[in-house]
Amino acid sequence: MKYTHDRINEPLKLRSPADLKWDQTHDVLIVGFGGAGVTAALEARDQGADVAIVDRFSGGGATAICGNVIYAGGGTHIQQEAGVEDTPEDMFKYLKAETSGIVGDPTLQRFCDGSADSIRWLEKHGVRFKSSCTLKKTSYPPSGIHLYHSGSELNPRYAKLARPAPRGHIAYGGFRLRATGHPDFYAPLRDSALARGVTPYLQAEAVRLIQERDGQVIGVEIRKLPANSKAEKDYIKYSRRADNWHLYAPGLAAKYRRKAEAIADSHAQPLFLQARKGVILSSGGFVMNRDMVRAHAPRYLKGLALGTSGCNGSGIALGQSVGGATGNMDRITAWRFINPPHAWATGMIVNDQGARYVDETLYGAAIGDAMCLRADGRTTLIINSTLKWRALRQILPWRARAFQYIPAFISMMFKANKGKTIEELAVKVGMDPATVRETLENYNATVRGEKEDDFGKPVTDMQDMSKGPYYAIDVSLDNKVLPCPTLTLGGLQVNEETGEVLREDGTEIKGLYAAGRTAVGIASNAYVSGLSVADCVFSGRRAGAHAAGVT
Incomplete structure (x- = not known):
């Protein structure tokens, strides 16, 4: 189903890159500074690319408001410190049953085989983990516990398939939140990316892709609020209020969201950014876009939309605008x-x-x-x-x-x-x-x-x-006392080896990648706590590495 997004324009098509006066040129452009975007940026920088990242707000996305859980196993050093035995084979067997073929077995195997190394990679960029563990089943463990069973591993039907192991790794109080001890997964990654020279375009909305005559994506048009202007400050104020009030007063949050959008529409200025090697779409899912939910998965409308204002489907729509195919758009997880x-x-x-x-x-x-x-x-x-x-x-x-x-x-x-x-x-x-x-x-x-x-x-x-x-x-979907959070799982179809966005006929759109909840991935069939974040890291690094490696 093609969906027309009210904030996304049709692509700008050029005969040659020289036909447009570019405001800035980078190797890799990333749209969305959340979990997938920041890991894509870090991986691309590790490959030596000049990387820029665009975000409608100040970064973070849904990753910054989640429970800071990442699903990891196969014998991470955190599991070993806790005395937990796990193997990539057991992790694969369990996730194969949960994911039901949403990705190919080779992709799932790579994910499981590389899971332990991913924890080390995250630690290199400042994320901290602890081995305090509980073996009891809970939706989220009490304070002081940082490793737990975050899926249905203990259920007998799954335990028959694979030896259960706690794989929910909770990040803890990194340097940003040391005073409170609260978990912190996203902030260390953001700070690491900025320290490594990633160029941020914040309070900047990607509104259309730019293509060459042969269809290759070579850039993005963004609308950016002037830095340090009153408009930018008001936009930040109303955007933060919208996200802060969303869970408690959705109507008030929507009012603040409309105020922020009106400021952007009136004061944002166009910039044309060229990408020498590729554009990565990683701006999240579409749970906050109720029209998209109504079009694809109406049965979930009564649930609590779990996300931030950036989860409006704009990245998916950008991919669709140049012929990108979508998958599993009817799949929403309800918790x-x-x-x-x-x-x-x-x-x-x-x-x-x-x-x-x-x-x-x-x-x-x-x-x-x-x-x-x-x-x-x-x-x-x-x-x-x-x-x-x-x-x-x-x-x-x-x-x-x-x-x-x-x-x-x-x-x-x-x-x-x-x-x-x-x-x-x-x-x-x-x-x-x-x-x-x-x-x-x-x-x-x-x-x-x-x-x-x-x-x-x-x-x-x-x-x-x-x-x-x-x-x-x-305990129904629409209960207000016991809210039932919902999160979209579908997105753009991608090449599982490279992260490149696919057309309906299965061919790649050159120069365009997708990651995280903007793309179909390991978490796109069934949700397990921490699996979406883990998929953001896996698919973000994949897209970043391949985009940076294009010659």
């Missing part, structure tokens, strides 16, 4: 985490009819995927009194993080429906009492060892719920 508290995961998740449809111990994105595809985004968690009070003990402030315990506490104490019997609860939430009773009886029979669970849930993670009272907690 329905219910652990912590672990007691919730020992309860039952049911659809609007009162029937279970998923193993509640799976990783949150796997639960969210099932919720959206099998239950139309509508889901209820059912627990009994025993599990409720166990859950409350598990979310005491020193056992969980604020973003975990506050919504869980409010949901149980103020938002839950209660019934003395399961039939009374079913009536209160509009479900068929007979269906809910049958679901509960089947669940309890599995706990007693009378049958296998229909969804492969381990009996050790189940709780007999013969006795009430019972509680129903709404």
